[in-house]
Amino acid sequence: MNETTRLLPWAPERTGEAAPVTPAPITKPPKPARPGLGALLYLPLRLAWRQLRAERARLLSAMAGVMFACVLVFMQLGFRAALFESATALLGGMRADIFLMHPLTTASFRPEGFPRSRAYQTLADPDVVEAVPIYLAQTTWRNPADGSRRSIQLVGFDSDAGALRFDGIEAVADALKRPDTIAFDRRSRPEFGPAAAMFEAQGPFDVQLGGRMMELAGLVSIGASFGADGNAVLSETNFRRIMLNRSASVIDLAALKVRAGADIPTVVARLRATLPPDVMVMSRPELVAHERAYWENATPIGFIFAFGSLMGLIVGMVIVYQILFSDIANHIREYATLKAIGYSNGFLSRVVMGAALILAIIGFIPGIIMSTWLYGVVGGATFLPLRMELERGLTVFGLIFGMCVIAGLLAMRKLRDADPADMF
Amino acid sequence: MLAPVALHGITFAYGEGELRRPVLRDVQLDVAPGEIVLLTGPSGSGKTTLLTLIGALRAMQEGSARVLGLELAGAGEGARVALRRRIGFIFQNHNLLGFLTARQNVAMALEMQGTLDEADRLARAGELLASVGLADHTEKLPAKLSGGQRQRVAVARALAADPGLVLADEPTAALDKQSGSEVVHLLRDLAKKRGAPILMVTHDPRILDIADRIVTMEDGRIVSAAA
Structure with missing residues (x-):
């Protein structure tokens, strides 16, 4: 005692603030030990789990609700990414390093022509080894099975040029040099008819393209995109045989290949400085981004899918909120009892949050499994490139997590109704 | 010795203005250490309100109440929550958590202490349940227990954290004569052993024999205190 007062001159015994009597044994001070941080988080989480x-x-219904939201968001984001990816399937499939395009071209399905000489001018640059003019046009294709007609994208270029990498182009390059031959895109939509299957079964056969009979001499793999449901690849000469009013000197796109080891951005910058402003010089990623930006900004597609995702999250949030709310409402007496025996509001709030997080996790896991499965099924049916990606998985988990946290915060307000004074 | 409960001039009213309805008027009451006080009186006489004030479940209005050394007049929420941890509560209904076993329910009262780890908490909960005669029922959910057994679990929970005071509100109201009597006698024996005073609101004439003192309230006032 003396030791204490000597060390602590402000101790209550000295200042006379405390009653001088020795405290009764019954009024022992509260134990100073408090639950540790682990217990602070673990105990509410465990209680939440036991309650759920x-x-x-x-x-199960809560799990289904979160899973539903999860699948909905995955599908919306998957469709969005797949559509944007497929919108650029044609351009993404080209092997070139650098492209030239008319500045007024907004999207590849509606190109603006520019002089072919621009493509050859670039060969003056020491790093450009090849410049391939590309002709783009849409024409009608007659389904070889039932005769119905559809619009098809024609891609005309010198098939010997190494600048374009459509899968399978090497095998058909020689055949395309013959007059009136085309290579058909096997990943075109099924409305174009079973041309790929027919080719594989019986070899080359004649198809009608733009009112002209052409020999289907081979298959390539490109993929349907927004602007074109199907593609056909052919030589420059054969292109002009179908598109009679097109002149060879006006091209729609030029693909450049640079010397191995050359720095593409440097070459792009140099070409931009050299060429007149009637052409845009773009690297491949820039071209793909330009095409994508058109579909994102000029169409409501981006908004539609963002809106769909938001709706899914709101529905999921309402379901989680309902579950948490009714859990609190049904246990209001027990919660009030816990408050009465010394549990703080903070503890009970952590129980509600714990329940929200548990629901987020146990709903997300079946959700991502089901979405992966649906990606396969829907991707097969729609020919859209739907794939489960790590980044998208993390994004969706973040969204679902946030959804559950907001639902938890809303449900927490109900805790105020748990008044321990009503218990007696 | 300092009284665990010392009430002085407690006045309390519900509502405001024209609707103001006083329920407690200038109540004086002391409970000595280890004393068992029964609070009786007609309904509406303010017994339960008094109990909630002593239990720090309600904010004080007028007067002074020292409970286990804490002055409740003007005490903040944090201090009141801390005080509640040192009080054992027994309610009219057992109010056990339906999704926890008897043992887990009792252990809940120990979690806030932070001095015991999980194994110790469960062991101590088991001992307490054994002391209320439920050694064979520790792993049962409340739904699988009879009314008397549930109330005995509630007694074990109230006593788990070694409370300095036990507050009970008609603990026998939902029980038949025999189990009601068993529960209150058990409560009395365990509280006496620990030296914890009990303040119990009851209408039940069958259990008056456990009291050291019976306090009768009427119309918000204490009208008689029979020993």
Whole structure:
């Protein structure tokens, strides 16, 4: 005692603030030990889990709700990415390093022509080894099975040029040099008819393109995109045989190949400085981004899918909120009892948050499994490149997590109704 | 010795203005250490309100109440929550968490202490349940227990954290004569052993024999205190 007062001159015994009597044994001070940080988070989480687990049916419906939101968001984001990716399938499939395009071209399905001489001018640059003029046009294709007609994208270029990498182009390059031959895109939509299957079964056969009979001499793999449901590849000469009013000197795109080891951005910058402003010089990623930006900005597609995702999240949030809210409402007396025996509001709030997080996790896991499966099924049916990607998985988990946190915060307000004074 | 409960001039009213309805008027009451006080009186006489004030479940209005050394007049929420941890509560209904076993329910009262780890908490909960005669029922959910057994779990929970005071509100109201009597006698024996005073609101004439003192309230006032 003396030691204490000597060390602590402001101790209550000295200042006379405390009653001088020795405290009664019954009024022992509260134990100073407090639950540690682990217990602070673990105990509410465990209580939340035990509470959720106790009612299987409700837990399953909550899980289904989160899973539903999860699948909805995955599908929306998947469609969005797939559509943007497929919008650029044609350009993405070209092997060139650098492209030239008319500045007024907004999207590849509606190109603006520019002089072919611009393509050859670039050969003056020491790093450009090849310049390939490309002709783009859409014409009608007659389905070889039932005769119905559809619009098809024609891509005319010198098939010997190494600047274009459509899968399978090497095998058909020689055949395309013959007059009136085309290579058909096997990943075109099925409305174009079973041309690929027919070719594989019986070899080359004649198809009608733009009112002209052409020999289907081979298959390439490009993929349907927004602007074109199907593609056909052919030589420059054969292109002009179909598109009679097109002149060879006006091209729609030029593909350049640079010397191995050359720095592409440097070459692009140099070409931009050299060429007149009637052409745009773009690297391949820039061209793909330009095409993508058109579909993102000029169409409501981006908005539609963002809106769809948001709706999915709101529905999921309402479901989670309902589950958490009714869990609190049904246990209001027990919550009030816990408050009465000394549990703080903070603890009970952590129980609600814990329940929200548990729902986020146990709903997300079946959600991502089901979405992966659906990507396969839907991708097969729509020919859209749907794939589960790590980055998208993390994004969706973040969104679902946030959804559950907001639902938890809303449900927490109900805790105020748990008044321990009503318990007696 | 300092009284665990010392009430002085407690006045309390519900509502405001024209609707103001006083329920407690100038109540004086002391409870000595280890004393068992029964609070009786007609409904509406303010017994339960008094109990909630002593239990720090309600904010004080007028007067002074020292409970386990804490002055409740003007005490903040944090201080009141801390005080509640040192009080054992027994309610009219057992209010056990339906999704936890008897043992886990009792252990819940120990979690806030932070001095015991999980294994110790469960072991201590088991001992307490054994002391209320439920050694064979520790792993049962409340739904699988009879009314008397549930209330005995509630007694074990109230006593788990070694409370300095036990507050009970009609603990026998939902029980038949025999189990009601068993529960209150058990409560009395365990509280006496620990030296914890009990303040119990009851209408039940069958359990008056456990009291050291019976306090009768009427119309918000204490009208008689029979020993």
